[in-house]
Amino acid sequence: GAGVSQSPSNKVTEKGKDVELRCDPISGHTALYWYRQSLGQGLEFLIYFQGNSAPDKSGLPSDRFSAERTGGSVSTLTIQRTQQEDSAVYLCASSLVDGYYEQYFGPGTRLTVT
Amino acid sequence: GQQLNQSPQSMFIQEGEDVSMNCTSSSIFNTWLWYKQDPGEGPVLLIALYKAGELTSNGRLTAQFGITRKDSFLNISASIPSDVGIYFCAGQPTDSWGKLQFGAGTQVVVTP
Numbered sequence: 001g002a003g004v005s006q007s008p009s010n011k012v013t014e015k016g017k018d019v020e021l022r023c024d025p026i027s028g029h030t031a032l033y034w035y036r037q038s039l040g041q042g043l044e045f046l047i048y049f050q051g052n053s054a055p056d057k058s059g060l061p062s063d064r065f066s067a068e069r070t071g072g073s074v075s076t077l078t079i080q081r082t083q084q085e086d087s088a089v090y091l092c093a094s095s096l097v098d099g100y101y102e103q104y105f106g107p108g109t110r111l112t113v114t
Numbered sequence: 115g116q117q118l119n120q121s122p123q124s125m126f127i128q129e130g131e132d133v134s135m136n137c138t139s140s141s142i143f144n145t146w147l148w149y150k151q152d153p154g155e156g157p158v159l160l161i162a163l164y165k166a167g168e169l170t171s172n173g174r175l176t177a178q179f180g181i182t183r184k185d186s187f188l189n190i191s192a193s194i195p196s197d198v199g200i201y202f203c204a205g206q207p208t209d210s211w212g213k214l215q216f217g218a219g220t221q222v223v224v225t226p
Contacts, residue, residue: 004156035216042120042202042216043157056213091156101145101206103214105156 002027004106006092012112013082021077021109023092031095032075033103034067038088046090049075082113120203120217127193128225135220136187137203145206146179146186147214152199160201161188193224 005024013019025032031050035043045059049069060066064082069075079086089110093103120137127133137146145164149157161172163179163186170177176189186205190197203217 033213042118042218043204043214045213045215048213059213093156101147101214102159102162103147104159105149107154107156 004092004094004104006090006106006109008109009107010110010112012114015084015113016081018078018080019082019111021079021090021111023075023077023106025073025075025092025094026104028096029094029104030072030097031103032069033093033095034075034077035091035093036061036088037091037108043091046077079111082111084113087111087113118203118205118215118217120220122220123218124221124223126223126225129193129195131193133190133193133197133222134187135201135203136185137205137217138185139205139207139215140184141205141207141209142183143205144183144208146177147204147206148175148177148186148188149202149204150199151202151219157202190222193222195224195226197222198224 007022033048034046037043047067048056064080067077089108091105091108093105095103118137118139147162148160150160151157161170161177166183167181168179174191178187200219200221202219204214
């Protein structure tokens with residue numbers, strides 16, 4: 001079946017602009033996660049949606065970052081007033097049910113802020 | 115930030131050799147996962163471990179969940195060129211529902 005998809009695959013933006021990154025989880029997966037991966041680094045947790053509960057936003061680095069999940073499926077990560085330090089690969093993952101730890105990742109969106 | 119210590123940072127090995135890498139944590143984990151990431155791709159799940167002492171194989175890959183619940187290792191036997199990539203460990207802390215912590219990765223390079 002179809003895996004996690006993300007769009008765009010690459011995004012170049014000017015400092016100060018807003019960007020939106022999209023994630024389509026695996027059909028039927030109720031939990032969705034966003035991570036950030038800087039060059040040569042591991043994955044940094046950003047935000048976690050599970051079912052209809054309020055998301056866990058504890059990993060968002062600043063109030064310029066926000067995310068929403070519509071209809072329990074597609075999610076959008078928004079970064080306002082982008083800064084150069086926001087340049088990274090943004091990865092989305094989904095898992096079958098809340099608390100089921102096997103997360104399946106999309107290919108990521110590479111964001112470059114110039 | 116990362117709270118897992120993954121080692122080694124990189125490995126250069128010859129085809130046919132075995133590879134071993136490990137992760138340690140100061141916290142107790144409920145779950146250990148091992149992922150492989152190829153350039154330009156997202157991490158792909160290789161093995162999931164759920165019980166202390168559990169030893170699980172997936173083809174030439176073998177991973178174990180440490181008895182103390184604070185460590186895990188991954189072995190790759192008889193490496194082949196397609197084993198090249200970055201391997202990440204990830205753990206689910208007992209006090210952090212739904213959020214995985216990731217190691218910094220082990221870069222594996224296989225030479226013919």
